[in-house]
Amino acid sequence: xxxxLTKPKGQASEEESSAKLVQSGNLGAILIKLSDNEDTASTExxxxxxxxxxxxxxxxxxxxxKTAAALGYTGP
Numbered sequence: 001x002x003x004x005l006t007k008p009k010g011q012a013s014e015e016e017s018s019a020k021l022v023q024s025g026n027l028g029a030i031l032i033k034l035s036d037n038e039d040t041a042s043t044e045x046x047x048x049x050x051x052x053x054x055x056x057x058x059x060x061x062x063x064x065x066k067t068a069a070a071l072g073y074t075g076p
Contacts, residue, residue: 004029018060027071034064 004024007017014037021030041057068075 001026001029001032005032014056014060018063022063022067025067025071027068027073030064030068030071031073034061034068037061037064 037060
């Protein structure tokens with residue numbers, strides 16, 4: 001899981017990172033990344049909480065939730 005969650009040099013986008021996790025099918029790593037993205041996108045962490053969640057986080061969160069559900073995760 002640590003290797004899956006560690007961004008190699010040059011891999012900058014959230015989309016690339018979440019795509020790598022989705023391809024791995026590693027539910028533990030997917031849930032860790034999902035929790036990290038949800039926390040980062042929470043209103044407590046945003047500089048302007050009145051603004052919507054940045055699109056790259058919203059897309060990543062949706063993709064990770066869908067993949068986790070497909071792997072059998074039934075949590076929130």
